[in-house]
Amino acid sequence: MRHEQGFATKAIHAGQAPDPATGAIMTPVFLTSTYVQEELGRNKGYEYSRVSNPTRTALEQNIAALEGGTEGLAFGSGTAAVDAILHLLAPGDHVIMSQNVYGGTYRLARMIWEGYGLRFSFVDTTDVRRIEEAILPSSRMLFIETPTNPTIDISDLSACSALAKRHALLSVADNTFATPYLQQPLSFGIDIVVHSLTKYLNGHSDMLGGLVVTSNADVTERLRFMQKAVGGILSPFDSWLCLRGTKTLAVRMKQHCENALIVSRWLAARGGIGRVLFPGLESHPGHELAGRQMRGFGGMISFDLGSLARAAAFLKNVRLCALAESLGGVETIITHPATMTHAAVPPEERLRIGVTDGLVRISVGIEDAEDIIRDLDTALHESGL
Numbered sequence: 001m002r003h004e005q006g007f008a009t010k011a012i013h014a015g016q017a018p019d020p021a022t023g024a025i026m027t028p029v030f031l032t033s034t035y036v037q038e039e040l041g042r043n044k045g046y047e048y049s050r051v052s053n054p055t056r057t058a059l060e061q062n063i064a065a066l067e068g069g070t071e072g073l074a075f076g077s078g079t080a081a082v083d084a085i086l087h088l089l090a091p092g093d094h095v096i097m098s099q100n101v102y103g104g105t106y107r108l109a110r111m112i113w114e115g116y117g118l119r120f121s122f123v124d125t126t127d128v129r130r131i132e133e134a135i136l137p138s139s140r141m142l143f144i145e146t147p148t149n150p151t152i153d154i155s156d157l158s159a160c161s162a163l164a165k166r167h168a169l170l171s172v173a174d175n176t177f178a179t180p181y182l183q184q185p186l187s188f189g190i191d192i193v194v195h196s197l198t199k200y201l202n203g204h205s206d207m208l209g210g211l212v213v214t215s216n217a218d219v220t221e222r223l224r225f226m227q228k229a230v231g232g233i234l235s236p237f238d239s240w241l242c243l244r245g246t247k248t249l250a251v252r253m254k255q256h257c258e259n260a261l262i263v264s265r266w267l268a269a270r271g272g273i274g275r276v277l278f279p280g281l282e283s284h285p286g287h288e289l290a291g292r293q294m295r296g297f298g299g300m301i302s303f304d305l306g307s308l309a310r311a312a313a314f315l316k317n318v319r320l321c322a323l324a325e326s327l328g329g330v331e332t333i334i335t336h337p338a339t340m341t342h343a344a345v346p347p348e349e350r351l352r353i354g355v356t357d358g359l360v361r362i363s364v365g366i367e368d369a370e371d372i373i374r375d376l377d378t379a380l381h382e383s384g385l
């Protein structure tokens with residue numbers, strides 16, 4: 001009987017046989033735009049690097065294996081990957097999206113795709129009844145993000161996929177926050193998984209990328225055509241950087257989860273702080289569901305300092321934790337969603353979805369947890385909190 005490899009083994013080996021020409025254990029960076037053909041119509045599987053490149057292929061196969069899908073398709077950013085997915089639709093089609101998807105996904109939907117005739121409803125996808133109520137005759141896609149940015153809401157992957165199937169909607173899950181180490185949406189019946197590689201999958205804050213995984217042959221064919229026809233593909237060097245990142249995904253995610261649990265418990269116990277949002281805390285509404293569909297609770301925490309002035313004072317005083325956009329790197333990064341990641345969302349809409357002016361989001365890194373806590377504590381004290 002064939003033994004199915006474990007996640008950490010696949011992360012290191014899937015898609016990456018030693019280089020047949022040299023035996024190099026690391027997939028080379030194939031810095032080539034084109035490939036010499038043996039004769040007309042005969043090549044070694046590669047024609048032109050917009051269409052495919054061996055380093056990109058290795059990354060696409062690696063992450064497809066981690067997600068349990070048949071095909072992976074890499075794009076120049078997570079946003080370009082989401083954009084490619086929206087290209088699957090036609091004018092007049094309606095999409096239901098999680099109400100607090102990443103602000104850039106909201107901006108792409110409202111400020112670009114609505115201009116081309118797509119229609120969007122942003123709903124609380126933690127409640128499947130709300131999704132069902134939002135379905136229109138023209139609905140074609142359900143796009144969820146779980147855990148979602150920045151309120152760390154959890155949507156039920158199997159309930160969402162079952163509902164989507166009943167209504168013939170293509171289901172999409174943005175798995176950036178969880179990574180395939182913590183959850184594999186395809187195994188819950190979701191049709192398409194999308195990632196910003198920029199975050200945990202690469203893990204070292206040194207490249208941007210996006211990736212789509214699916215087992216749906218029609219979607220694969222159309223997205224492969226999109227890579228060729230639109231051209232927003234990932235470069236060989238960035239593919240190589242990300243391949244290096246996925247090799248350590250399992251160990252990094254374990255440490256992110258462990259540190260975030262310690263930091264969230266400390267924040268919740270400290271006092272002087274408003275709500276602390278982390279699915280690993282029993283107080284979190286998604287705690288039980290996250291425990292069922294995820295292998296751990298992830299590394300993202302949000303907490304409310306009550307006002308913009310308090311958040312600004314605190315963010316000025318952190319030293320080890322970096323005030324920056326993005327998440328998922330080995331270093332701890334702190335963000336102010338209302339003015340940074342979610343600045344494209346109108347203020348009244350931000351309030352409706354819980355992105356208050358005092359909300360601070362922390363991507364807990366894999367430094368020593370005591371050092372992260374010491375930095376947060378000092379910054380809170382220095383801000384009079």
Ligand SMILES: Cc1ncc(COP(=O)(O)O)c(C=O)c1O
Nearest residue numbers: 077078079102176196198208209
């Ligand atoms: C959940 C999520 N999806 C998609 C994106 C977009 O990815 P990128 O910045 O690589 O374009 C981000 C970026 O922050 C994100 O957090």
